[in-house]
Amino acid sequence: MAYIDFIEQLHKSTKRDYVGRVLEADKAECAMIAKQYGCDYWDGERKYGYGGYHYDGRWRKVAEKMAEYYKIEPGQKVLDIGCGKAHLLYEFTQVVPGVEVVGLDISDYAITNAKEEVRPYLMQGLAQNLPFEDNSFDLIISLNTLHNLKVYDLKKAVQDIQRISKGNSYIVVESYKNDAEEVNMLYWQLTCASYYAVDEWEWLYREWGYTGDYGFIFFD
Secondary structure (H helix, E strand, C coil): CCECCCCHHHHHCCCCCHHHHHHCCCHHHHHHHHCCCCHHHHHCCHHHCCCCCCCCCCCHHHHHHHHHHCCCCCCCEEEEECCCCCHHHHHHHHHCCCCEEEEEECCHHHHHCCCHHHHHHEEECCCCCCCCCCCCECEEEEECCHHHCCHHHHHHHHHHHHHHECCCEEEEEECCCCHHHHHHHHHHCCCCCCCCCHHHHHHHHHHCCCCCEEEEECCC
16 A cells, blocks of 8 residues: 555646635535536536536546556556546546546436546446456546545445455545645535545555555645
8 A cells, every 4th residue: 555646736736715615605505516416516616516527638647647657558447436527537548548447426417428438438336336346457546536425435435446456546535634734625625524634544544454555635
């Protein structure tokens, strides 16, 4: 199990008004709408989520780094849990022609509006109930998804990832290293159900037998 950063630079490219999100809207109502993971969350106003999530090629470098690090080859299988509109999976097919991709997301809207080229390989489902056989995937990715689960479902999801992985997996969640980052995260988040500092996440991974890699995004 190792800490690796593939996406923090991409995360930091977006500017966020933490206090403004709390003051300018009914945060509780916005969170309720966001947790439906429908059009408002993906392509509605920024106060409900992404504020419009459209393909712009930004995930290509992430796919390149992951493919190189994990030595992904044509014919191998990559699963993205919480794939959203599957932009990262599409980039994998471009970076490693012949790779097999599978995406799972809770949002029917995201799958219906996903990148057309990989839409046939996507399914609606829950991270805590993965419908795959043991040792099914050469690489499993879950970016900014598992923190949306309460701890009992979070445990199931992490252990299921371990079960279906052939050895390579990478989980990214929201976290914090200090009080300022914790406050910013709480101001900004809409769907998070598991709030843990870095050392707490690492402890949970060890307790649950997770041996894959992990990363975090921070709100500094």
